[in-house]
Amino acid sequence: MIHHDVIVVGGGLSGLRAAIEAKRAGVDVAILSQVHPGRSHSGQAQGGINAALGNHPDGLDDSWERHAFDTVKGGDFLVDQDCAVQMAKDAPGIIYEMDHWGCPFSRFDNGKIAQRPFGGAGFPRCCYGADKTGHYLLHTLVEQAYGLQIKMYVEQYVSRLIVHDGVCQGVVSYDMIHGGFEAFTANAVIIATGGAGRTYNNTTNSHISTGCGMFMAYYVGVPLKDMEFVQFHPTGLLTTQILMTEGARGEGGYLINGLGERLMERYVPKAMELAPRDITSRSIQTEINEGRGIDGKDYVHLDLRHLGAEKILERLPGIRDLAIHFEGVDPIEEPIPVTPVQHYWMGGIDTNVDGATVMPGLYAAGECACVSVHGANRLGGNSLLETIVFGRRAGAEVVRYLETLTDKRPDARTAFSAAQMMEQAVEELGAREGTEDVYKLRAEMTALMKDHFFLFRDEPTMKAGLEGLYSVKERVKNISLRWTGGVFNIDMIRTMEFEGMLDMALCVAEGAIVRQESRGAHFRTDFNTRDDANWLRHTLAYYDPDSPKPRLDYKPVTLGTFELQERKY
Amino acid sequence: MPDIKFRLKRQDPRDKKNPGPHWEEYTVHYEGENLTVLEGLFHIQEKFDGSLSFRYCCRASVCGSCAMYINGAYRLACQTNVKHLDTDLITVEPMPHLPLVKDMVVDMDEFFAKYEYVMPWLIRQSPAPEKEIIQSPKERKKIDMPVDCILCGSCYSACPSAWGEENYLGPAALLKAHRFEVDTRDEGGKERIARWNSERGVYRCHTIMNCVEACPKELNPTEGIQWLKRAAVRRKLFGKAK
DSSP, X not given: OEEOSEEEEOOSHHHHHHHHHHHHTTOOEEEEESSOGGGSGGGGOOSOEEOOOOOSGGGTTOOHHHHXXXXXXXXXXXXXXXXXXXXXXXXXXXXXXHHHTTXXXXXXXXXXXXXXXXTTOSSOOEEOSTTOHHHHHHHHHHHHHHHTTOEEEESEEEEEEEEETTEEXXXXXXXXXXXXXXXXXXXXXXXXXXXXXXXXXXXXXXXXXXXXXXXXXXXXXXXXXXXXXXXXXXXXXXXXXOBOOTHHHHTTOEXXXXXXXXXXXXXXXXXXXXXXXXXXXXXXXXXHHTTOSGGGSSOEEEEOGGGHHHHHHHHOHHHHHHIIIIISOOTTTSOEEEEXXXXXXXXXXXXXXTSBOSSTTEEEOGGGEEOSSSTTSOOTTHHHXXXXXXXXXXXXXXXXXXXXXXXXXXXXXXXXXXXXXXXXXXXXXXXXXXXXXXXXXXXXXXXXXXXXXXXXXXXXXXHHHHHHHHHHHHHGGGBOOSOOSSSSOHHHHHHHHXXXXXXXXXHXXXXXXXXXXXXXXXXXXXXXXXXXXXXXXXXXXXXXXXXXXXXXXXXXXXXXSSOOOOOOO | OOOEEEEEEEOOTTOSSOOSOEEEEEEEOOXXXXXXXXXXXXXXXXXXXXXXXXXXXXXXXXXXXXXXXXXXXXXXXXXXXXXXXTSSEEEEEOOTTSOEEETTEEOOHHHHHXXXXXXXXXXXXSOOOSSOOOXXXXXXXXXXXXXXXXXXXXXXXXXXXXXXXXXXOXXXXXXXXXXXXXXXXXXXXHHHHHHHSSXXXXXXXXXXXXXXXXXXXXXXXXXXXXXXXXXXXXXXXXXXXX
């Protein structure tokens, strides 16, 4: 058994920032990550990170109040307003800190950090480094983590939480390089494992975005909040679903339909391409559904040609490379074929503004958490911000929590038997007959999510989808493991994670069917307006060991700063 | 798309019965128009052999996980569309000259130890300003190339100087050193310089330029290393590196 005061699961932006905060306070902290931290999904973020710096000539009188308001309105008022205010207030400080740590932000002529317009924002407040902002921020924090000599256990697949007397005391992990399961004990665990985008078969997310941290927390009784709210990005590359940043539209790119029109004219003539993502994605999908995709097909064009080669090469070099490599299209010469795809998980582990969950010793930050600052729809540029703001806050909160503990020795027996139980579970999985192919079930589930819980939802479609998911859930009992031992056993990881992904899918599905309204990314054709009287509340999904179905509960949204209003752009 | 034959170099050094390298062939049938090598590997792992090991993450050429030796060249498996290889036989090997963990997975510990050794973080001596440190677009441009490194290890695996001298820091670590030395915000000074301005540092680079050829992000580590060599001389002569 290995012990650290604090264990951070996940080495993306949130996990790194949390670990840095704890380490700087003198706490013994270690990161466990499925991939080297520099390879985390955070690095795929492109467009930028919001903060009301007021550096842009058109945004001089921007303020944290305006940032918070845009966030709340963008989230269709399901946002906890005090949390959005906190995030907007923390934002400038963490941007300057990232600059002081070497983040290669792009610059304005006066040498200040460059900012660009982004969807749903009243001011150009999205700070960026070309179109590789996530990569730059991620590497900056990896560098800081090395500088601070933070212990990193790389290529560790954390498979369950250790809980003793209702307190989280560590994790069990599969060591991918050396093989075997091992218990890591800790006085506090911070989950920072990202979203569950891979439950959909059309996603911008990395292969490791399986929601593993969410389902680990779910299985020990921690509720997941607002899981029915899934963001679909308007512009994924047609054949690979790789992200084409909102920054492309922020820089002036057009969305063009099969008739050659700027399609947003029909829907949001004022904000045009810079409407929030939920609205833009639905607009594109409506064009496709009504036969106005390119050549009547299921995509539209993201046209950057009018920006000119110089601007594309300076501001959007990354998406140009991606379009060339993955779609065979040079955006300087041709428009890019794009289509809406799953992108971000608004829901997640229910936490407060400091990352604390209902379980003592268990914290969460970043996409796997739901604070909630994104409500029903996240604004572009707020996810990178969330990772660093709430990573830092969770790290600081854990330090405070440790100070309150009198007995700092995790229970060795519980930890030891947790690792044993994990090994046993894997052995049992390997010994099974195995009449079902886990990858077929996986393909079935991801297709069900795309076909039944996508941009436009209605009761009959969702019910059919739910039935399909429960059928998959039933058949999951008949999967087995072809190979249980060894090192870098990705067959085992992909099999183990599948059952959890399926439960995340069920939380989305059950939550979505019950919520009879349209709010942000959750749009129902059979209940197509927002219903504040009945549904201005957060969904909580609890794991029920006796039923395949999650138990749903609700809690109020924190209001009080901004008045409710109709969401118009 | 016709059936594609994948020829994979397999090896599990822990397998007592068969610890050596051997080749295995799989035929991947694909309906669509595009198939990346990474998708092919997933297909093989799912359908034919669950024991196949390889690294994967972003599948969008930014995480640096899946650098492999594919049809005789360093490539990211995710970025390589088989149709661009103009052949229906795809040969995939782990990156050579690195210790093997299993199949396509190589041991990157030494690679990251050398990365860490060059002190790859911004070092400041002056107190932090209240807002950002001012850096002009021209100054920012100097770090354009090195900040795009994804630490995939291709250059390090491809470098003959690193094959011959195990203590040589190699192109990726030195490019990272260059990234900070060239950054106008950095005040690392003597501390970091001693790390790369040494026998195991820049002078082991003989401008063979394999690293440039190997880099899947089309970066130029050799250029960065030569900049460092010149900076060392400038510092000696004028007391200033930049």
